[in-house]
Amino acid sequence: MTALLAEILDRVEKNDVIVLYSIERNLTRYxxxxxxxxxxxxxLPPSSIQKSIKRLTELKLVRRRLGNFSGYTLTxxxxxxxxxxxxxxxxxxxxLGDKxxxxxxxxxxxAESPRGLVVVKLHREGRTSFSKVRRVRSYAQEIEGEDWIRVVKTIGEREFKALVELRSNKALVPEPVTYxxxxxVQEYIRGVDLYKVEDLDEETARATLADVIETLRIAYTKVGIVxxxxxxYNVLISEDGRGYVIDWPQYVYKGxxxxxxxxxxxxxxxxxYYERKFGVSVDAGRVLKYVKGEINEKPL
Ligand SMILES: Nc1ncnc2c1ncn2[C@@H]1O[C@H](COP(=O)(O)OP(=O)(O)O)[C@@H](O)[C@H]1O
Ligand SMILES: [Mg+2]
Structure with a gap:
């Protein structure tokens, strides 16, 4: 059984972090x-490094390779x-709190923060070759090869910057804090994933879909992204009945x-989905035009 991340953080000592950081900094060369x-x-003195390496290995934070080119890498x-x-x-x-x-x-x-509860999203895309990585990869030129650390760092930065742009144009997305x-790190939205919502009164259903459509329009016409x-799976219904669009790193530019x-x-x-699940009928063609800014009359 692997320890919880919060427990791991508690057990890691200052020198362990220095060792981790020394490994990280050199992974571009080795x-x-x-x-x-x-x-x-x-x-650090070799004895202290030995102690740290032992703990880091036990906690599965580093992985060792033996042989001619022995050494350590991060997990x-x-x-x-x-x-x-x-x-x-x-x-x-x-x-740090629970997953x-x-x-x-x-x-x-x-996680707790001075401004209240926040969410920490740890990107994992490098783990496998999901479509999101491939898509981000083909658009973010800085990602080359199979270097997973660079892949996940680029994706994290990309998501943060998209949230900043969207939020500053008043789109209903979680407020970004930092990366x-x-x-x-982003605002924690108290609510439920749309796919888990079984019942929604007609008014809230229409209002949350209207929120989503408005965000798509801001993204397209003001930020220039899709x-x-x-x-x-990427819409959250907040406790106060608003529809937030989350999970942005795979966006593409409208050009x-x-x-x-x-x-x-x-x-x-x-x-x-809204039609099937909650009986909200709306003309998708008109929604598309509205999102693109070709018409201004709200479709809902
Ligand atoms: N800002 C947030 N506030 C509350 N819950 C969130 C937030 N961001 C993500 N979540 C929860 O975590 C899940 C996964 O987040 P998401 O950004 O969609 O990542 P993934 O790329 O792994 O799908 C969401 O479906 C939601 O339940
Ligand atoms: Mg998602």
């Missing part, structure tokens, strides 16, 4: 960072600890070739 390099970069948990440690040290979060969600491409934690490495993965097709799909998926 696939497995040799012990000599860790010793040189960390400036996902190792990168998590580095990111969370920075967030804690800088005061963006004060305590509240496992998306197919991220782990979501709740560090592959971790995106979500690209919209469905009942890109696939954007038209993706926008059509986003609109079709969400309108047909």
């Amino acid at each position: 696939k497995y960072v040799p012990l000599e390099v860790i010793e040189r970069v960390s400036r 996902y948990r190792g990168l998590d600890v580095l990111a969370l440690n920075s967030l804690l040290r800088r005061g963006y979060i004060t305590r 509240i969600g496992v998306g197919k491409e991220s782990d979501i934690y709740i 560090n490495r592959h971790a995106v 979500h690209g993965d919209l469905s009942q 890109e070739e696939s954007s038209g097709e993706l926008l059509f799909r986003d609109v079709k998926y969400i309108t047909s």
